[in-house]
Amino acid sequence: MTPTALIAEDEPLLAAALQADLASLWPELVIAANVGDGLSAVAQALALRPSVCFLDIRMPGQTGLEAAQALAEDWPADAPFPLLVFVTAYDQYAVSAFEAQAVDYLVKPVETARLAACIKRLQTRLADRRAEAAPAAAGLASAIDQLRALLSAPGAGPGAAPGTAGAASPPRLEVIQAGVGNTVHLVPVAEVLYFEAADKYVRVVTADREHLIRLSLRELLPQLDAQVFWQVHRGLVVRASAIATAVRDESGKVFLSLRGRNERLTASRLYAHLFKGM
Structure with a gap:
């Protein structure tokens, strides 16, 4: 060929x-x-x-x-x-x-x-x-x-700049400030179930509400605890403790169900290794 x-x-x-x-x-x-x-x-x-x-x-x-x-x-x-x-x-x-x-x-x-x-x-x-x-x-x-x-290599991940290997991590984010008109909603990160990229915004989803923030997922990720929030797709970061089940299909993708929520989320093949039985 x-x-x-x-x-x-x-x-x-x-x-x-x-x-x-x-x-x-x-x-x-x-x-x-x-x-x-x-x-x-x-x-x-x-x-x-x-x-x-x-x-x-x-x-x-x-x-x-x-x-x-x-x-x-x-x-x-x-x-x-x-x-x-x-x-x-x-x-x-x-x-x-x-x-x-x-x-x-x-x-x-x-x-x-x-x-x-x-x-x-x-x-x-x-x-x-x-x-x-x-x-x-x-x-x-x-x-x-x-x-x-x-x-996962230091200094070589998406958005990393030349010479950033070993640079100090930004402080952990504790509260999300989501603005709607003249109102700013203060959303504790401890209440967030998942973050999802949505065009130029990120959806911030809690158990009972969702907000939009004008921040890219690339900018948000370094401010989250990677042990608490797992990136499962290039546009999706989920609180690990909120995941109830993970089901893998024939193509290698993994479908996630959350505790207390009806929607089903998709984890890509690149992150399927996170979901293995103990």
Whole structure:
């Protein structure tokens, strides 16, 4: 099969240079799409199912890591998951984190020799896939394991800035201030059952009410106790003690029921490992 690739890079000159170098070093590769933001990268990758995705770490809408996370959560289990290459301007600490998790990377400005080495690695992996004829689900499971480790690496998670490894954590949030018109509702975090991303807002759901706050989940997460609130999807954080049952389906997703609530929440494959019997 002819290999295909998606390039996600918000700097047009860098995107054009990468595409030109790929055409020279890997002429068989077909560039299926060239996009400039993370949301478009996810949409196009899901639609086109390329063999390889080159994802810039810093992009509007979603970072490259968040785009990869979205792909892992939404990718169909019967399709081969693309090989991921992160394009980064991170410092050496973060680059080492990428390398340690066996996810390839390119450092800006991309050097020809480094790109050639990356291409060789990609070609080998694609050839191995064809030779082994491994089930698509196996490749997806492997990618999920790599992303899970990468997202938990210090200084390499979504939204992390270069050189932030070991930075002091922000203070724990005790009260949510939810404004409605001229009124501000003070919601104790101890009463919150879950937080859910909703466009530019976050839904704050308690046992008897819900509020909207103009804050991204990315900004909110560092202020929550990770032992108390579990991220179970890129857009959903749930109080662990509020979960009554967790049921896994054939695709690897997990459906959660809450104590005292009727709705059913979905945990993605990336976070399914949180729900294992003791």
